[in-house]
Amino acid sequence: MSSPTDTPDAEATASDAVEPAPAASGPAAAIAKYLPGRREALFMLGGTVLGGTFAGGAWGASAMGGDSSGHAEVAERDDEEKLSGKEALKRLAQGNERFAHGGAAHPDQTVARRRALREGQHPFAAVLSCADSRVSPELLFDQGLGDLFVVRSAGQVLDHAVLGSLQYGVAELATPLLVVLGHSKCGAVKATVEAVEKHSKPSGTDIDALVAAIRPSVEEAEELGATQKNILSISIDMNVERIVEQLKTAPVLSAAAKTRKVKIVGATYDISTGEVEWL
Numbered sequence: 001m002s003s004p005t006d007t008p009d010a011e012a013t014a015s016d017a018v019e020p021a022p023a024a025s026g027p028a029a030a031i032a033k034y035l036p037g038r039r040e041a042l043f044m045l046g047g048t049v050l051g052g053t054f055a056g057g058a059w060g061a062s063a064m065g066g067d068s069s070g071h072a073e074v075a076e077r078d079d080e081e082k083l084s085g086k087e088a089l090k091r092l093a094q095g096n097e098r099f100a101h102g103g104a105a106h107p108d109q110t111v112a113r114r115r116a117l118r119e120g121q122h123p124f125a126a127v128l129s130c131a132d133s134r135v136s137p138e139l140l141f142d143q144g145l146g147d148l149f150v151v152r153s154a155g156q157v158l159d160h161a162v163l164g165s166l167q168y169g170v171a172e173l174a175t176p177l178l179v180v181l182g183h184s185k186c187g188a189v190k191a192t193v194e195a196v197e198k199h200s201k202p203s204g205t206d207i208d209a210l211v212a213a214i215r216p217s218v219e220e221a222e223e224l225g226a227t228q229k230n231i232l233s234i235s236i237d238m239n240v241e242r243i244v245e246q247l248k249t250a251p252v253l254s255a256a257a258k259t260r261k262v263k264i265v266g267a268t269y270d271i272s273t274g275e276v277e278w279l
């Protein structure tokens, strides 16, 4: 999961660091460089450094008072508290640490919390995730009512309704963080990989729109020489990165990102380990 360059202080690089890609000396060199790891593939492809990861315990022990077994007490969130994008991301990472290691605290799910939210909502993060039933943001980030503004579609594909929802979350609800969350074994990406490989004809259903949206990520992975073994995972990451870039240039969101009102980051969730890896 983590690369040797990861540091506990990696949050500063999660979305802010944009460095030039190293000069590639041809496709063969690029492929040779990326095959050992998916991060490197994205590095070569996107031309940006995508930062370290938070998975794997970078914050875990200290965030939970050194109790590595989890079961932390998590105070009800103060809705009036203003979090920065970085603080919001840290909160999600801590919640995922709890969840992944069996110590979910299930905060903000009391009757009192529900009642306190009658007058309005102040979610501290917006999450665009896949509709997959195994990828429930409130569960995997160990959050509760009023905490996350969640938009979901298969393959977390964008359309006008999804984009409009996210724009509302950022502009009207002032969420300081927007996470694009892909996941391992994503069926939507898998179906697209198969459609590309088999040169399948469109089905004539609206599922074609999902395939069309994910297809460029799969084709790009293919062009880089992804193998049968790693094309799905590389395509999944590339799909997340592509959506992050689309959001960063979208109306409303791009302006908010430029003025640092919102931090837009990508992540993938491993449905087996329960861990979120920040891209």
Ligand SMILES: [Zn+2]
Pocket: 130, 131, 132, 154, 155, 156, 183, 185, 186, 187, 188, 189
């Ligand atoms: Zn999926």
